[in-house]
Amino acid sequence: MDPSRFDSVKRGAGSLLSGALAALLLMVVVLAGMWVIEIFDYMLNGSLDEEFGIVGLNPAGLPGIIFAPFLHHGFAHLIANSLPLLIIGFVAALRGIGKFLAASAIIILLGGFGTWLTSPGTITVGASGLVFGYFGYVLARGLFDRRALDIVLAIVIGVAYYSILWGLLPNQQGISWQGHLFGLIAGVVAAWVLRRKAISPAL
Template sequence: MGGPDRNWGGLGGRAGVGPMDAERMIAEARKAFFVMFGFVAIVWLLQLANFTDHYALSRDYGVVSGDVTTLPDIISAPFLHWSWAHIESNSGPLFVFGFLAAYRGVVRFLGLSLLVAVTSGLVVWFFERGDVDTVGASGLIFGYFGYVVVRGIFDRHLIDTLIGVVMAASFAYMLTVAVPGTPGVSWLGHLGGLIGGLAGAWIFRDRRPGPLPGPGPATGAPAHRTPNPNTAGPRADLHKELGDLGLL
C-alpha cells in the first residue's frame, strides 16, 4: 500500500591472432553454455525465494528513480522478477542471447554483462518516474541482443555477422518494447540495455594490428609482396572461418 508501482523489465588496429580455431571455439561455447545455465538457474532460485517472501526481494533490491540508496541495486535488479509470468517470458531469450554473446569468450561476456546492467540501470534511475520499482533481466536481454547483432561488424568476423543478421531479422519485433507505449514494461530499461550492448560491441571488439612491412632484401626498404589469392582477401577469410568450424 502506497509503495512503488511494479515495473517489469529493465536491468531487467586488430588482434594479434586470427579467428579462434574450432577446438578453442567449442571449448568457449561449452563454457558459455554452463555459464548461462548457471545464470538462469540462479535467477529461478531467487524467484522461488522471492515468491515465498511475497516479492520482498524485488521491493528491497529494485531500482527506484532518483533514490540514491537504490543505485547499488543496479547490479541485483536483473536477477529479480515480479511474477512467474515475468521470469518465464525472460528466461528463454536470456539464455539464447546470453549464450550467443558469450560463446566467443566468457571473460569478455562478464564485462559486457556488467556494462549492460549499469547502462540499463542508470537510464532507469535517471529517467523513470520516481514511484516505480524496476527489476528484471530484460535489460540484459536487450543488451545481449544489440551486442550479438553488431559484434560481427566491429570484429570483421563473417560467422558472427551472419548470426547478427539472422537474429536481427528474427527478433526485430523486440524493439517495439524499447520505445514508449507498453504498460507495465520498463521501455527505458530495455533502451538502456540496448545502448549498453551496442557500446559493448565496440568497447570489447577484437583489436588486430595490421601486418607491419618488413625490410627489403637489399636496401632495407619495405618489401613489396604480391598477395597470394589463397591467403589474403575476403574469400580467404571465409575459407579460414569455414575451416575453423570444420566445414572445409
C-alpha cells in the same frame, strides 16, 4: 589437404565446441540462479523487488542497478525472459567468457544507470535489460569486429528476435521501455569497447 592445415581446422573446431559448451553451461547456471532467487522472493511475498529493485532518481535505489537484472515481478515475468536470455546470452558468450562477463558488467551498470535516471518514482526489475543488451551487443559485434562468424550470428539473432524492438516503445503499461532502451544502448557500447583492435603495421 595439408596435414598442418587439417590440424589447425581440427583445433579450431574443438575450440569452438568447448567455447559453446562453456557458454551454454554459464547461461544455464545464470538462469538457474534467477529461478532460485524468484522462488525465494515468492516465499518473501515479493519483498526483494522493493528492496533491491532500481528505484528511479532515488539515491537509495542505486544498488538496485546491480541486483535488479536478477529479480522479477513473479514467475510469468521470469518465464517471458528465460528463453530469449538463454539463447541470446549463449550467442553473446560464444566469443569467450571473459569478454562476455565484461560486456555483462557494462550492460548492467550503464543500462541500469540510464534506467535509474529516466524512471522517476518507479521500481524496475527483470532480465529484459540484459536481453536487450545482449541483443545490441551481438548485432554491434558483427558490425565492429567484422568476423564472418560474428556477422552470421548477428544476422541470425537479428532475424529471429527483431520483434523485441517493439519493447522500446513507451506505450506498454507495466513494461520498462527505459530498461530496454538503455540496455540496448549499453550492449552497443560494450561491443565498441570490447571490439577487436586493429593491428598497426610495423614501420
